[in-house]
Amino acid sequence: MDHKYGRWPEDVWSSHSAGWRQAGKITAGIDVGTTSTQAAVLCGGALYGYANLHTGADFGAAAGRALDLALGDSGMTRADLAAVCGTGFGKRNIACADSTMDEVHCHARGARFLFGAGVRTVADLGGQTVKAIRLYDWNRVRDFMINDKCATGEGRSLEVLCDLLHISITEIGPKSLEAERDPEPVSTTCWAYANAETLGLFGRPEFKAEPLTEAEIYASHLFAYAWRILGVIGRLSPLDAGEIQIDGGLAFTGGLAKNPGITRRIERELGVTALTSRWDPMLAGAIGAALLAAEQEAGE
Amino acid sequence: MKGQRWETRPLDCWQLAKELRRSYDNSLADSSIVLGNGTTNFYVDWQVAFPAIVVAEDNPIGAMMAQQNEAFARKARLASEVRGWGREICGYHNNCWGAQFLGRTADGKPFPERQFTVPFPCVCDSHIKRGQQCRDYKPIARWTNDFTMYIGERDEKREEAMLDHRNFNTLKQLNEIESVFGQRLDDGKLFELARNCRLLKQYMTNVSYFMTFTPSPLSVKDLYSFFQLGGLAKIGPEKAVHFWKTLRDEVEWRVQNQIAAVGSERFRWIEAHPPSWHFLKYYRYMEKYGAVCLGSQYTHFSQSQLERKPDGSIGERSYPVYDPDMELTTREDAVRFMTGPDARAPHHFKIDEYLRPYALNEFADVFHADGAMFGLWRSGVGCAVTRKEQAMRLRQAGYSVMCYEGSQPGDRVDLDEKRLIDQLDTWMESLGLEKLEDV
């Protein structure tokens, strides 16, 4: 099973601005997730450079590589960093981190940076976990929910399914939106059930009037993911509200946020359009960590 | 059809059953006081004693929701999942509780406002928790009762204490509903109701008995449209008795004239509990192999009424009953008569019965089954408890048993329909049976 389908493209960017030395305090944040690793460098509160890589087998090495790429090629070195904060699944392995912070607070803080002050509900659609975070207007986490144990591994499973179905992970989302009608989703309990059911949807027109088209098969799979994520986001809504009520601006971060097949369906169900950002939503954790590093360093 | 062995005829009382069910569904919407899940005993029909009250049971609402409107059932399940009732909760409940909070049912009508709830005791322990959710939605009165059970031979001391416990709680409910709602309970009607239960059960036992013959006059598909009438679907005792009498006579006639439910019947199989209500296609798919389903203890009115007699014949199970025309003077007599002298009613447990992993051995023997198909539900504990071991016990007794997986019957989430059809093919091919059209 070759991996060219399930392998999402890595990304490195640097602002190459020469005046970083006078731009004020420089901090870095590194988010080593189970599936992806991001590093972000901020100068004076503005994004200077970032890197977004696959984590691979060694968490520590991935963190170091991501940070060096994020420093860019304008002469900035690790020594120039006032503070480095690590977060994510592998935060204990980040050698160069001065402090560590949990993912929920980093994603929340990063979402405020990426999507503006109007965001009050953040859904981090990560490789292994789905986190729904509710924020106060000031930068404090009000409440958060993480997925049930059986709903682990959402993002990772999409990579596996794309390898099996020979469709690129970046195309499966847009292609699923081409379906005229959304068929019923496959199993929404765990990704192993969902993958098994989706793989069986081909051929065999036994009970359907005619076999599902390719778009409809992807639609029913991603609809199941969207439904599972709604189960986590919905738990933040008030208990006695009938339909799910989302508190203010909704923002998606993490890998699956780049999949319109999932985010568009969640928005349609909630009747809310999510906020957008010019930066990659996967960076929320790293940027949040960098901002928190700056605040902590200023606080001491 | 190829492989036809017996003559088949559509059922005459089919239309009658449809109208009775439709009248019950409509009655839910337009009544002043709606009782919650409302029976102290499976067959008590509250409308007799309290005319203004209509029963809105969780079971019928939750079970049929996925079949009526799959998209709405999915929304209802999401509404209950976000409230903490995750996938370990039975599909009947997830659908019903979620729809309650959404405020509407599958056909768009507003969800019946329940004024009080009396969940009927059942062997499944998620039933015991039921009825609390009506109070989560809106604080209403709730009376409950216990499902008394013990294992082993009949022990008079245990029976007496348990029967007192059950009857006391039933009486308490009747008296308190009277006082809370100012509805005068008509004892005379209650006595008539009590006698009615006996009659109803008698006809149902006859129908079960006729299905032990080859070819079977009814298949489980037909049973599903009737088995709730008079039980959970409250259609009024006279109508229920009338209907079941006509059905019983027609089925008897079909047995005498060897009219089969499935003309090509060559493989008889039983089930363990309710099917996936939203995917009943697999019964017709199995009929392509000439395999007819005879139902489960659940569809045979949650009872084990038949047994193999010592002389080898099949007859009604002998469990202690009160004398049918016992003199009923007070309300307590009526309640005691309805509950019956067996504390383990309505299932009439033998030592190794129902909940136990041998329960279906006698059921399969009595119905001359060749195999069994068990749905292993991931939630819905009352249906799935001890089923895996029961499947192995049946295999040891020589029956061919196939297990498939799904979430609870009222819930589409985990039933991989394609995989189920594949497993049916595998099961039939492993027994050397081909589809009749392929032969």
Next chain:
Amino acid sequence: MNFRQMAADRHTYAADWKARTGGKVADYFEPYFPEEIAYAAGILPVRVLAEHEPDVISDKWIYGACFPARDMINQFLRGRMDYMDGLVNVEGCQWIFNAYEVITNNKPALFRHYLFLPDYTDSTTSKDVLRSELAVFRERLEAWTGRDITDEKLDHAIAVYNENRLLLRRICELRRADRPVLTGSEYMDMLLANQVMDKAEMNGLLEQFLRELEGRQPGRDTIRLMLIGSETWNSDLERLVESLGGNVVVDELDNGTSYFWNPVYPQKDRLMALALRYLGRPHNPVKDNNWRRRPEHIFELAEDYHVDGAIISKQIYCHLHGTDNYAVWRLLRERHIPFHYMERDMSVPEEETALRLEAFLNQVRAGATRLAGWHRKAVL
């Protein structure tokens, strides 16, 4: 006083106890088992503790059950509990009943008894039906052990158990101090050891432990958490919380505080006294039936132990605690007690659980004014 080791050595302890006293060992699952009656018959009542072990056999016997129920089947069928003479199941969760069925069908030599304890515990007649069940149970034990259970023996057993409950309650009350001397993991290990050992011996150890606690320095002032949810069989979760800077100061677990919360008030009819105690104790979800006392009991504990937040840790597939989720969440949100809901199986995966708890502690720490130094000044 290494209670965790005592709980781990329960198999050897039970075998030694049998050799020493010649008595029999009867295991039970749910903490509604009337231990006093068995103790009066010279039987050692032992709670079955599920473990996390490789399990190749339970999928053959059971489907859809929670992981502890599967692990109990795994332990019995692997011969880990062969020293055990009897198994009693008190009517409760049906997955446990399923495990009871599988085990007793595979071990026909075991003494087995199914004791019906009404789920509707608040009814007027619940005490009478339970009393009749206890009487039947007593007769069966007398037939099994050959000893008759006299009132004097019952009084002795009730006295031993009441003293045990009092000692456990005194230790539990120490955790209401602002800087408790006892950590949550020590407390849970003590409870687990208490449930697998002879109460007379355990009372001596508890008194010794109490004296040791009174000599200790006050602990660190950390975030005070309450643990709600399914029964536990080890103290992994409490240790993980402590490693992240929190402390579980109280729990509403069926095998935790609810196990010893109220004593038996002796009366002439000993069995009725026992029936009233087991119907009156703080209930687990299946027994908390009609008017739902559990949410209020949770709130009382949260107030008494002035907790900063609650962790709801529920076993996957536990439909009973699942049904109560809504009521508990609504109460905690109404009373503004932050909580985190998580699911677990037999193991507590370190990374994934640490991620949740660390985030929850950071969320709670921001609101814990006591920790912001205001209160500490008042104390000093």
Next chain:
Amino acid sequence: MILAGIDMGIEATKAVVLRDGAIIGRAKASTGGTDRPIQARQTYDAALAAAGIAAIEVEAVSATGIGKYDVPFAGRRVTEVIAAAHGAGHLCPGATAVMSVGAGETLIAALGADRLIDEYALSQKCIAGVGLFLRTMADRLGIPLDLFGDGEAACVPTAVSDGCMVFAELDALSMLNRGAEPQTVAAACIRAAAVRAANTGFDLTVPNDTRTVLIGGTAKNRAFVRALEAAMGIAFIIPAGAEYAGAVGAAISGAKGLRK
């Protein structure tokens, strides 16, 4: 008599060509999704090329596996259990049981004396993806699949949860995160996968005596086979080309279709 069998598993498609029971050509490729008919055709043509015969000479083509309905040119479709039973009976005569641990499904069937199958059991949903789990962890740890788990890396038996493959992956990443060596993590994954597959292996009422044939893609991995044998207490018979046994079984059952 020349027969052909195609086994479209969730991950790999295997095609074999038999002449009078002997394998004269085989080929393997990945299954894919909507391009399955094309993949099936290409695999079949590659097998024919390997056998050096033309498609016209083949008397019966049969398909099995999850994609059996995606093989348009197959004359007959047969379910995985039947294919596995025929394949094991053909490759190892006298076998009493066959167990197949594939990428997606695990199955075990007791072969009957008078009829093909006495009793069979399919893996439950929580045992899905045993082979797929091993492959993804091998890719993640950068160890070739055949060597995955080799070597004597001791590990705590419960380091990786055997609840299901989803929990196992998360626990394996946790071990990696706490600095465990890739070999140790691999050994723990192999053990968890073997325990999970053994649950299906024990799901028969008939006691499993010695002559059990193990087929399927994971039979290539020596460490997994050793762990499965330890978990089940059986010494498996592994035929050459165990991965193709399903396709061979499909071809054999195709012949039965002809004779009727």
